[in-house]
Amino acid sequence: MRFELPGKMGLGTAPLGNMFEEVPDTRAIETLRTAWDAGIRYFDTAPQYGAGLSEMRLGEALADEPRGTYVVSTKVGRLILDEQEPKQGIFAHGRTNKVAYDYSESGTLRSIEESLERLNMDRIDIAWIHDCAADAHGEHWEEVHDQAMNGAARALTRLREEGVIRAWGLGVNRVEACTRALEKADPDGFLLAGRYSLLDHEGALDTLLPECDRRGTRLIIGGAYNSGILAGGDHYDYKPASSDIRERTRRLRDICDRFGVDIRAVALQFSAAPRAVAAVIPGTTRPERIAENQALMATAIPNALWQTLWNEGLVSMDAPIPGAA
Secondary structure (H helix, E strand, O other): OOOOOOOOEHHHHHHHHOOOOOOOOOHHHHHHHHHHOOOEEEOOOOOOOOOOOHHHHHHHHHOOHHHHEEEEEEEEEEEEEEEEOOOOOOHOOOEEEEEEOOOOHHHHHHHHHHHHHHHOOOOOOEEEEEEEOOOHHHHHHHHHHHHHHOOOHHHHHHHHOOOOOOOOEEEEEHHHHHHHHHHHOOOOOOEEEEOOOOOOOOHHHHHHHHHHHHHEEEOOOOOOHHHHHHHHEEOOEEEOOOHHHHHHHHHHHHHHHHHHOOOHHHHHHHHHHHEEEEEEEEEEOOEEEEEEHHHHHHOOOOOHHHHHHHHHOOOOOOOOHHHHH
């Protein structure tokens, strides 16, 4: 295995960058401290999350903890500029600093240095190349991906060889970006958001998971709740959910309710089940959700529930499932 993490559950901190809403500093720090007190020792962040806000909050919350007792991953591919601009999109409530794409070698080195400053840490354990195949790049995503492989990937490979970081990979929501990276470089793993979930897993099952198993490459699963739709929210893939997604979610929830199991438990455990998955990282802005997510990961799920999902065509029969009650 390329790397291991301290526990099967970590914490994704995108929501703590004021994603979708304004989160008070006190609640953000309390959420992070509650996660720590609950035994969570892996935290994922990124410069893009609130234009550095998530990194700053994470650094503040962990400031008094020995650095060797936890794992932090952040991302490269975005630089936070001093220039201010009106904010929009999912981080409209974040800091007003302009965020610029930069997948070059020099930009990557600068990104790591500036993340260390915001985190107030002396090292980063894992660095992910952020969204180098995002829909925002449109039909030219492969060109951007090549830029990242020729720039950021080379810089991160060198930093790994020098011992500055332990591991690197891609943090993306496109399976093809991961398989393409395996063809062009030697990443240690991937943070795959929303593409191995109850609602979307066929692509990863067909191509990425077998290759990760073969190479010993590790996966971190983000977006197990698919931007909230599987946890009672209205968003899927960072946008308002379509009628088709809402209907599929309703069918999933009805079956879970029939067996008296919270759909969130099924979603989390399904995403965590493959051998290559090192951790799932549900995010939250509320301290009480930490214990809830841990309880959901420990919930017993009967075989009959999984069988029903198979029979209804809602889960691929090729998908690994967790040990059932």
